[in-house]
Amino acid sequence: MSSVSFSSIFTNNGRSLGAPVSLLRTLASTHASCHRNIYKSNVVLSFSSSNRNFVCESWKRHVFTHTDTAAIAAATTPSSYGYPEYHRLLPCPSQNCPPRVEHLVVSEGGPVLEYICRELNLPPLFVADLIHFGAVYYALVCPKPPLTATPEQMRVFKEVTDPSVLSKRSSIKGKTVREAQKTFRITHVDQIVEAGTYLRVHVHPKRFPRCYDIDWNSRIIAVTESHVVLDKPAGTSVGGTTDNIEESCATFASRALGLTTPLRTTHQIDNCTEGCVVLARTQEYCSIFHRKIREKKVKKLYLALTTAPLPVGIMTHYMRPINIAPRLVSEGWYLCQLEVMECKKVPWPDATVGKAYSIEDCGWPSRDYAYECKIKLLTGRTHQVRAQLAACGAPIVGDSMYMPAAIAQLSSPGLNPFGKCQKEYASDDDKEMAVIEWISQHGMEPSVAIGLQACHISWDDGECCYEARSPWWRCKCNVGSGV
Numbered sequence: 001m002s003s004v005s006f007s008s009i010f011t012n013n014g015r016s017l018g019a020p021v022s023l024l025r026t027l028a029s030t031h032a033s034c035h036r037n038i039y040k041s042n043v044v045l046s047f048s049s050s051n052r053n054f055v056c057e058s059w060k061r062h063v064f065t066h067t068d069t070a071a072i073a074a075a076t077t078p079s080s081y082g083y084p085e086y087h088r089l090l091p092c093p094s095q096n097c098p099p100r101v102e103h104l105v106v107s108e109g110g111p112v113l114e115y116i117c118r119e120l121n122l123p124p125l126f127v128a129d130l131i132h133f134g135a136v137y138y139a140l141v142c143p144k145p146p147l148t149a150t151p152e153q154m155r156v157f158k159e160v161t162d163p164s165v166l167s168k169r170s171s172i173k174g175k176t177v178r179e180a181q182k183t184f185r186i187t188h189v190d191q192i193v194e195a196g197t198y199l200r201v202h203v204h205p206k207r208f209p210r211c212y213d214i215d216w217n218s219r220i221i222a223v224t225e226s227h228v229v230l231d232k233p234a235g236t237s238v239g240g241t242t243d244n245i246e247e248s249c250a251t252f253a254s255r256a257l258g259l260t261t262p263l264r265t266t267h268q269i270d271n272c273t274e275g276c277v278v279l280a281r282t283q284e285y286c287s288i289f290h291r292k293i294r295e296k297k298v299k300k301l302y303l304a305l306t307t308a309p310l311p312v313g314i315m316t317h318y319m320r321p322i323n324i325a326p327r328l329v330s331e332g333w334y335l336c337q338l339e340v341m342e343c344k345k346v347p348w349p350d351a352t353v354g355k356a357y358s359i360e361d362c363g364w365p366s367r368d369y370a371y372e373c374k375i376k377l378l379t380g381r382t383h384q385v386r387a388q389l390a391a392c393g394a395p396i397v398g399d400s401m402y403m404p405a406a407i408a409q410l411s412s413p414g415l416n417p418f419g420k421c422q423k424e425y426a427s428d429d430d431k432e433m434a435v436i437e438w439i440s441q442h443g444m445e446p447s448v449a450i451g452l453q454a455c456h457i458s459w460d461d462g463e464c465c466y467e468a469r470s471p472w473w474r475c476k477c478n479v480g481s482g483v
Helices: 069-074 112-120 124-133 151-160 209-213 249-256 283-294 351-356 384-391 403-411 428-440
Strands: 003-008 057-060 063-065 101-106 136-139 198-202 220-223 227-232 274-280 298-306 313-319 334-347 369-377 452-459 464-467
Touching: 101 112, 112 124, 112 136, 112 198, 124 136, 220 464, 227 249, 249 274, 274 283, 283 298, 298 334, 298 384, 313 384, 334 384, 369 384, 384 403
Parallel strands: 274 452
Antiparallel strands: 003 101, 057 063, 101 198, 136 198, 220 227, 227 274, 298 369, 298 452, 313 334, 334 369, 452 464
């Protein structure tokens, strides 16, 4: 089986619950059973006409470094790419590898596992693990390359999506091209892919090693016929990521409870945030809970450990309508509101506790005291609490993404082009450069925890009301395996 292949680096559900807790570190042979439509279009390609291979490599967000395509075309082992030797996805590594995403177009049909192994020179067990993790996607028709594609790349895309070619494929009859370009997860190792099928393989899925250290039964707050409430540990994903639905709270909580039907995600909190999360036991209740959220019938309270005091009252910002971190706040964008209900001075977290929870030292100048704030969310946007508090000069302890920018703003008040001390810019280009510079002041996402906990969730006028355990910063180092 041969193919047209193209690869790039860019940057959520089905799951298998057959494995008992004692076997969590060994992947079972069963695989995810649900499709989810996940589509990303920012693919950057380079092209080798000799073998119709598209190749591009990048190790940083928004920065693409093109490699010698002739050398890559001749490569016969993963090490030729500078990649590690591949065996299995488990045991889980303590660190994530740089992203590697391969994009392939099949020119001769056959079993998907066999094809990926041959084209990417990967071991069968490793590819089977990727499929189990939900890291392999397909579309009946190749998605359109981005505007940055070269004329030669566009020529190849047009060739494989030409109407005369597509008209011969019975699998897409009755579908528009746009419908046929939707991506779905490959869920079985023996799934057959036909010629013209597009595949996306996340060779280095994002990993969550902390999942294997948690006593998940101890994190269950409540179990009802319709839902489960979990005290989510920091450093874990609620429902998984684009390339990893195995190492998630929903999967591990389902296994801990011995459920044969997987729990479903009803809402999200950040990976670095701990606290109350509601998981639905049925699709029906999942829809019901989503409706409650839309109708603002769900009350959420947070505890935030901040580096500076905050005034009690409603805090209003507007978040930039761009779905990428860091989230910027200013005026004229999407409304963000929260209410600071109380704020009290507390000791800065003990170094031993901070180390146990991998709290990052972000260089805040004064670390004698912190401030524990109770916050009520009035709107619910991604990173809202973190972005709003940082914009007020009170970033959350350990928040390695937003604290560096807050520190930079302390020494240079006009640095934030959306802040209170905005400069006058001579041109739109100057303003855009200032925005880029401001974004560069932000750091990376925290590795495990920050000082933020979803401490309370309730709905139906308090008929359903749940509280999380004490936040990590109140602990007297009763931490370690099983926290």
